[in-house]
Amino acid sequence: xxxxxxxxxxxxxxxxxxxxxxxxxxxxxxxxxxxxxxxxxxxxxxxxxxxxxxxxxxxxxxxxxxxxxxxxxxxxxxxxxxxxxxxxxxxxxxxxxxxxxxxxxxxxxxxxxxxxxxxxxxxxxxxxxxxxxxxxxxxxxxxxxxxxxxxxxxxxxxxxxxxxxxxxxxxxxxxxxxxxxxxxxxxxxxxxxxxxxxxxxxxxxxxxxxxxxxxxxxxxxxxxxxxxxxxxxxxxxxxxx
Amino acid sequence: xxxxxxxxxxxxxxxxxxxxxxxxxxxxxxxxxxxxxxxxxxxxxxxxxxxxxxxxxxxxxxxxxxxxxxxxxxxxxxxxxxxxxxxxxxxxxxxxxxxxxxxxxxxxxxxxxxxxxxxxxxxxxxxxxxxxxxxxxxxxxxxxxxxxxxxxxxxxxxxxxxxxxxxxxxxxxxxxxxxxxxxxxxxxxxxxxxxxxxxxxxxxxxxxxxxxxxxxxxxxxxxxxxxxxxxxxxxxxxxxxxx
Numbered sequence: 013x014x015x016x017x018x019x020x021x022x023x024x025x026x027x028x029x030x031x032x033x034x035x036x037x038x039x040x041x042x043x044x045x046x047x048x049x050x051x052x053x054x055x056x057x058x059x060x061x062x063x064x065x066x067x068x069x070x071x072x073x074x075x076x077x078x079x080x081x082x083x084x085x086x087x088x089x090x091x092x093x094x095x096x097x098x099x100x101x102x103x104x105x106x107x108x109x110x111x112x113x114x115x116x117x118x119x120x121x122x123x124x125x126x127x128x129x130x131x132x133x134x135x136x137x138x139x140x141x142x143x144x145x146x147x148x149x150x151x152x153x154x155x156x157x158x159x160x161x162x163x164x165x166x167x168x169x170x171x172x173x174x175x176x177x178x179x180x181x182x183x184x185x186x187x188x189x190x191x192x193x194x195x196x197x198x199x200x201x202x203x204x205x206x207x208x209x210x211x212x213x214x215x216x217x218x219x220x221x222x223x224x225x226x227x228x229x230x231x232x233x234x235x236x237x238x239x240x241x242x243x244x245x246x247x248x249x250x251x252x253x
Numbered sequence: 254x255x256x257x258x259x260x261x262x263x264x265x266x267x268x269x270x271x272x273x274x275x276x277x278x279x280x281x282x283x284x285x286x287x288x289x290x291x292x293x294x295x296x297x298x299x300x301x302x303x304x305x306x307x308x309x310x311x312x313x314x315x316x317x318x319x320x321x322x323x324x325x326x327x328x329x330x331x332x333x334x335x336x337x338x339x340x341x342x343x344x345x346x347x348x349x350x351x352x353x354x355x356x357x358x359x360x361x362x363x364x365x366x367x368x369x370x371x372x373x374x375x376x377x378x379x380x381x382x383x384x385x386x387x388x389x390x391x392x393x394x395x396x397x398x399x400x401x402x403x404x405x406x407x408x409x410x411x412x413x414x415x416x417x418x419x420x421x422x423x424x425x426x427x428x429x430x431x432x433x434x435x436x437x438x439x440x441x442x443x444x445x446x447x448x449x450x451x452x453x454x455x456x457x458x459x460x461x462x463x464x465x466x467x468x469x470x471x472x473x474x475x476x477x478x479x480x481x482x483x484x485x486x487x488x489x490x491x492x493x494x495x496x
Contacts, residue, residue, distance in 0.1 A: 062399075062402065062403040063354065063399060063403055074343055074346075076346050076347075076350055077350055077354070078349070078350045078353035078354050079353070080349060080352075080353040081346050081347075081349035081350040081352075081353050082346075084345075084346065084349050085342065085346045085349075088342055088345075089342060101324060101327060101328055102313055104323075104324075105313075105315050105320050105321075105323070105324045106315075108317070108319065108320035108323055108324070109315060109316055109317045109320040111320075111353075112317035112318070112319040112320050112352075112356070113302075113316070113317050115353070115356035115357055116356050116357065116360075116361060119357075120357065147492065147495065158302060161301070162301055162302060
């Protein structure tokens with residue numbers, strides 16, 4: 013039985029898993045799940061992922077959530093090339109360091125911008141207060157600065173000379189605010205150069221394929237029926253408290 | 254090996270406990286957060302992000318507790334004791350799954366409740382608005398429920414029969430709001446029993462030693478008031494409270 017990956021390519025962690033599996037020719041069934049349509053709250057999906065989040069993996073009887081865990085699992089099981097997740101303890105630690113830091117930094121702030129710019133105005137019908145937006149932009153800026161200055165520095169990639177899971181997880185997060193129309197690469201030549209290297213290492217075709225959905229998000233969100241998205245209201249309100 | 258720690262911080266506690274349990278010799282370098290010691294020039298050379306914990310082994314410097322824990326477990330735990338971070342593919346995946354989930358769930362919500370209850374009045378000059386506190390406690394409650402219903406269920410430990418990094422990290426984060434007097438485990442007998450099991454695995458004396466400062470957290474506002482760094486710390490906390 014082929015491994016199943018439950019994915020919505022609007023979601024950053026789904027993209028990293030998708031790109032990794034495709035790049036490494038890992039056979040899988042793409043099980044599409046539409047988060048904005050609330051499909052993660054369905055009964056079937058609840059059996060696969062109790063935390064009701066994407067991505068999710070099902071390998072026979074084994075179900076797994078959390079992109080970081082899934083990427084690690086796929087790398088080990090399918091014995092992907094060492095550079096993705098080096099066996100050397102020090103190099104591996106560098107990758108783990110980034111993968112740990114990013115949750116409460118780039119991931120959180122990049123996601124927030126996407127919600128504040130695109131989804132919340134759609135769902136609530138009003139723009140987000142400027143002070144909240146400014147604070148969120150400031151947080152994102154700070155995270156991008158740290159990505160450049162602490163993690164990439166003067167190296168080609170985060171762990172050194174070759175791409176790793178760290179760059180993959182970073183790039184999909186950096187692309188998210190871009191999908192809401194915010195040019196995160198403006199005035200950031202170092203970040204742009206790193207992005208070009210990551211894209212080349214992944215392969216332009218696969219990179220574009222994975223990002224097509226998010227880069228057309230603005231158009232799609234504008235045509236969505238806001239009344240069907242009210243299930244997200246409590247989540248949004250808790251953003252502001 | 255040097256470990257830069259302040260045991261008031263949950264991620265410092267997990268690193269401290271693992272190093273002690275695995276009997277890894279280390280120099281405990283105190284970075285007192287309430288005194289703003291993370292902002293010294295000296296510490297800035299160790300970690301530009303100015304957070305704890307940090308591990309320094311020769312010229313190799315590593316931040317992020319999850320990365321440090323995995324590094325220490327893989328380097329120092331002999332194969333007979335690999336339950337902390339099992340080599341088995343699926344078991345290790347379960348540990349990774351918890352360690353990944355917890356950042357934006359139990360960790361962030363537990364910390365927020367802790368900060369609101371201990372420092373909000375000092376930093377913001379007023380009591381915590383009720384709706385803000387209720388929302389924070391509700392988020393924490395949801396995380397605690399998921400910990401029980403999805404991660405632990407009826408097993409002895411998160412991965413199964415043996416204690417792992419997942420349990421260690423979970424327990425130290427739970428202790429943060431507990432230290433403020435909020436009994437987050439009330440009504441969760443499975444979690445209460447599990448916490449006792451984890452304490453046993455670590456050693457009760459060691460566990461209590463690690464949690465001494467968080468259990469005395471009522472003195473934190475006074476400590477911070479005496480700190481010359483308070484003014485510098487205020488805007489950083491205000492930002493967190495204004496979310």
